[in-house]
Each structure stands twice: as structure tokens, then as C-alpha cells.
Amino acid sequence: VSSPPLPLSGLPSGGIWTGPGVSGSVATGFVFTPSMALAGTQVLTYTVPGATAACTASARLTITVASPVVATAAAQAAVCAGSGPVALTGGSPAGGVWSGPGVSGSVAAGFVFTPTLALVGPQQLAYTVTNTATCGGSTSRATATITVLNAPTVLLPADTVLCPGRGQAFRLRATPAGGVWSGVGISAGNLFTPPALPGTTVLTYTVNAGTACPVVATRRIMTLGDVNYSIFRTEVLCPNSLFNATPTVPHTVRVSSPLRSAGRPLPAGSVVITWDFGDGSPPVKDSATTHTYTKAGTFRIKATISLPNGACQDSLSLSPLTIEPAFVPNVFTPNADGQNDLFTPRLGGCPPRLQVFSRWGQLVYEHPTYQNSWDGTGL
Template structure:
């Protein structure tokens, strides 16, 4: 169409209006602040998730923090577009008070109800305790014990625990064994001077105090598990005064027998069953032995000596030895072989 002095033209433009898309967004249940990240799901696929704590289609409760959060799913393509949101609640952990630790003396063995814990509604677990918190002291053979009791509270998706400790003090006693390793080279002794003696109480418990008397006139120790060096051979009586709360426990240990180092300078391997082999009291630890003639020729060597060298096949005379134990204690000297 044309008119005088005016030029007009027409063009048809076609607009396509995409229909709205109604996505679905799988509900996310209430989460706990310490819970693992959850995978978000929605349809149709190909959209984008957004909101606090959202990354790569996953929702992390710890990153979002406690509270109520809005998560959104958005999708736009050639066929349509749409968004859908939902709210997710992240709960904090319940705050638990398990009550004060308890110490029972040797003469206090009656069952009792635990008190002072909060919030109510939790469950107890551990040795000697019922779910409701009724504690019956176990039989420890008078040696006492340390019993951690766990209080568990569940609130929605959150579960928290706290520990309360019950200490049963041992009874006072005498001649308690020290549980020292045997001195294979001299079984009658705990060790050979200088001897480092490791000590441990009958019961090692939190918040207990200790006072050790080593029986050799040295200063007492307040360490829980001291190692004391006996520099001289002798018989020593170790005593311990331990305090567990208001309970005082006195323990007397079996005597500590400390032997002297003895290096024989003669053996008589003549078949009379006396002094047949070289048997030094050198160390309680495994030791090596080397034996040489006076001219430096090695005639015997072992990395684990058992006090059994008897100069078999060798003439009488003077031989020189070197001993070295697993702690690098060393000794050398000479021994005469006389049949």
C-alpha cells in the first residue's frame, strides 16, 4: 500500500510465548548442623539450585548454619521456564550437661541414681548403668576401676553425647605385685644395678594424686607412673599413697630385689656340674658375646647369649670377652678356662 508522499511498509513478527514450567523440588527434611551434605533433586533436570549452603546441587547444613533457609530451583529452556522454592530448617546440637564425675571409696558399693544431668529424656550407656541412669558398681576384685558413662540425647535429626566418669577406688593392700618383666639372666632379681624400675599404681585414674616412697631413702615422687633408678644392689620396699577424691588408698608392693653385676674370671668345664660355663650377671636384656684368644683370634660369637659358653674344643688358658646388651650396656674383661 502506498500513499502520496508517504512510504509505508509492513512486516509480520511472530512471538512465541513459552508456557510456564511447573518444576518439582524433592522436599529436604530438617537437618542437623553437623550432618553430612545432602544431594538436592528436582525435575525437569537441567535447572539450577541456589540458596544458603548450596553448592553443585548439594546442600551443606554446616555451611548454611542453624536456622530456616530458603532453597530455590530455577529452570529456563526453549520449552518453558519456572522456579520453585522450599524452606529447610537446620537444627543446632543439643547442649548436654552429664553431671559431675563421681568417686566411690572401697567401702561404698551401693547402687545409686545418677543426678545432675540435663536435658531430660536422654539415654545412659556404659558398664553398670541402666538406660535411665541407675548405676550399680561392678565387682572389680578390690582393684577399683574407671567407668565412663555416656549420656545420649536425640532431638530431631541431631544426636549429641557427653561423658560422666565414675571412679571406684581400690582397697588398701600389701604385697602387691609390680608386674615387672623377668630378668632372664638372673630370675631371682627384678634387675641389676643400676636398675631403672618402672612403677604403676593399682588404679590409674583421672584427677587422682600419688606419692611414691621408693624405699631407698630418696625423695618421694608425685608422678603417676614414675621410673626410679636403684643405683645399688639390695632389697627395697615400695609404698604408694594414692588419693581418689576423698578416698585415701595405701599400697605396699612386693619387695624389689636388685642384684649386683658379677663377672666371673674363671670357669672349670670338667664335667662336675659346677662352674661349667661362663655365666655373668651382666644385664637382664638380650646380649651379644664375643670371645677372643690372647692373640686376638675370635673363637666364639653370638648375638643372643644364654650363659652357655663352656670353651668346648678350646685349650685351657686366658680368654678375653666383650658383652653388649640391647640397651648398649657394655662390659669386657678376661676369663680363665681351667679344667
């Protein structure tokens, strides 16, 4: 709307322009003058008179008058230093750009203000809107204030797991001092007495309570009851396999340890179980896992049960497991005398695929899951 008058022209020359905002004459020329009253779409007409009315021609021109952009920015709520990025809102019209100390982001992703200790106090931010569609670019800028309050950093000891039988009271500590501890089991002098029953106690430590910038930190203390340890081993077998009677390379086992405390399963992650399979393979940490032995020998599986803080630890072992070596005979005598009439390799795992070829490369026998049943048929 603030643009200067726009000259109007048409072909053939000598025509007359009419419409909202049009002024001038054929002699001096016609112009269109934009104004606030004409904001929006305006239709102008160009008429070239002819010798008769039937020979008069006209054409239309559409002109859009853009209103100037006016930016506004709402005041931002106070934030605590170190509390993390906060979204900047209240800028109008949408699509503007926030700028100033601690501001980051983009129009597409949104803008945030990150309060830090270096920004404690009032900070002036700017919201700028630019209309590049018309008028050669129109820019408007508004300001808003955001206040950063100082919040101390609270440091607490790590969450604690108490071993079974440890019920002595101990003093709770935190930095900075002078805050307030709250929760079950807390007495004068910030003494904490663990509960008699197993479970997790959540304690909170509050600094600057009642101010505009309180800081609350949480510490969890898990008390374990007597833990019942047991470990199990099962063979991972293939259905209807003839190779499972005696453990033979390769041989797969599954181990598990359903730990319980006071008759209840322990919370996930409260106990770490490390399995040593006795064959030189790397230890495995899991409550249940599978392992495949690839060499023959006698092995003893050991499980080490420990709490995450390493303060409590125990170990259990299973009875020795003997695994026979694999054996593939290079001769058998299929003469129906009842002795060595079948080809009977000794292999672990699932039944293998067997293919037998003659010396000339002809396939004489094949079975996808061989069950020690070939008697030389096809030779």
C-alpha cells in the first residue's frame, strides 16, 4: 500500500483505464495508486473505443494490493538457567524469525531459547516478519523480554542398591547443602533408615523451595530381601533327531536363572548374571541365553550373580557337561549281516543334508534330514 503510483499501459495505445484507484487521462497517461482502502484484489479495465460500439474492445487487469506486515511479540515467561530449551511462542503473524541471546532454530523447525548461567537476568529478544511476496519486501520487528533465573546445580549420590540384611541407618548428603530431604524413612539430621521389607524407596531433595526457581532432585534406594538363586540348563534339540542321545559337537544348550526375592521376581536390571561356559568363549551377561559348543571336552557352566553396584556377589555351577567329538566313518559294509550295514555318522545339532556321489560324480543318494538310515542302496 505504500508503493508509488503504478503507470498503466495497454495495446493498442489510446485506450482508457478505469477501476478503483485509477487516475489520469489519455493525454497524460493513467496510473494506479495503491492505498489501505484498496488492500486486496482489484480489477481494472482497459477500453479502446472503436468507430462504432460494436468495434469497441476491452481487457481486464487484476492487481493485488498487499497490506504492510506488522509484527507483535508476547512477553515470555521466566525460566531457570540450565532447565533446557524452551519453545518461543506468541510471535504474530506466523512465519517470523526470533533472534537474540540464546535463540536457535529455524522457521521450519521452530525457535527455542536456551537459558544458561551466562544469560541470568532479563534478555531482550526480537521477532522479525518479512513479507517478500509484494511491495519489494516489507519488514516489521517487535521485541519481547524473557528473564533467566539462577538455579543451582544439585548433585546427589548415585541410586543405591542395599544388599540383603543391610538395615543400618545412614546420613543423606547432597550439594549444595541446606536443602530439604523428604520421603519415607527420613528422620532428624537427614538420617535414612531402610525399610524392613524389600522394595524401592524414592527420596527427593529440594533446593530453593518456595521461590520462582525451585530445584528438585530424586534419589532411589532399592532394598533387597534374601535372594533365592537357582540356575538351569536344557539341551536345545531338534525334533526326531537321532543325533541327540549323546551330546556331540556341535551341541547347543540354553541356560536360565529365575531369581526371586521374598517370593517375588526381582525387578528387571536389579541383578546382573554373567555366564561362563567353560570353553574359553567370552562371558555373556543375561538372565537367559543359548550357547553352542564347537569343540569336544568336559565343561562346567558357571553363573556369577551380582548387583549393579558390585557390593553383593555370588556364584553357582552346574554339573559337568561332556561333549563327544563328531565322527564321520569312511567305510561301512552294507551286506545285510547285521553288522555295520548302515552309514552312521555321529554329529551334533540338527540332522544334516546328506548327498552321496559315485566316483564319476553321479548322485546315488540324497536325504534333506539324514537319520542314519542309508544301507548303500543306489551304489
